[in-house]
Amino acid sequence: MSALGTPNPFDPFGVVASMNEWCCLLKAARELGDADAEMMDTLMEADASGPAPLSPAAQAKVRNLSRLLRGLNVDVDAYRRRAPEAMRGLEAACLACTERSRCTRELWTGTAAANYPGFCPNAAALDKLRAA
Structure with missing residues (x-):
């Protein structure tokens, strides 16, 4: 359709x-991804100067990590005191994770400790932690 509401003879089906709308959506998605990456960098920089306040979604991801660690029989507070840098690394990976809904579902059903290697970005680090 043209601006006047008449069909475009070169694009009668509106393809x-x-x-054009699809390209605009993809561009917006890329911009959001870039903003998310910038936010991660900002959070990591702020972490060096002290804890930054986390959004509710970020808090939920960090809570999921704590629940998973407890499910793996890891004392979260003791590990945080013993290896604060490693814990921050685990938390940073959780903050960047795209599998929050699956993680939450696995934790809720009690299957996360068995299935985390299939979806968790921290799987390799958690395997090392369990072996230690």
């Missing part, structure tokens, strides 16, 4: 308009 070009749909593609």
Whole structure:
């Protein structure tokens, strides 16, 4: 359709308009991804100067990590005192994770300790921690 509401003779089915809308959505998604990466960098920089306040979603991800560690029989507070840098690394990976809903579901059903290697970005680090 043209600006006047008449069909475009070169695009009678609106394919070009749909593609333009799709491209705009992809561009917005990339911009959000870039903003998310910038936010992660900011959080990591702020972590060096002290804890930054976390959003509710970020708090939920960090809570999931604590619940998973407890499910793996790791004393979260003792580990945080013993290896604060390693704990911050685990938390940073959780903050960047895209599998929060699966993690929450696995924790809720009690299967996270068995299934985390299939979805958790911290799987290798958690395996080392369990072996130690």
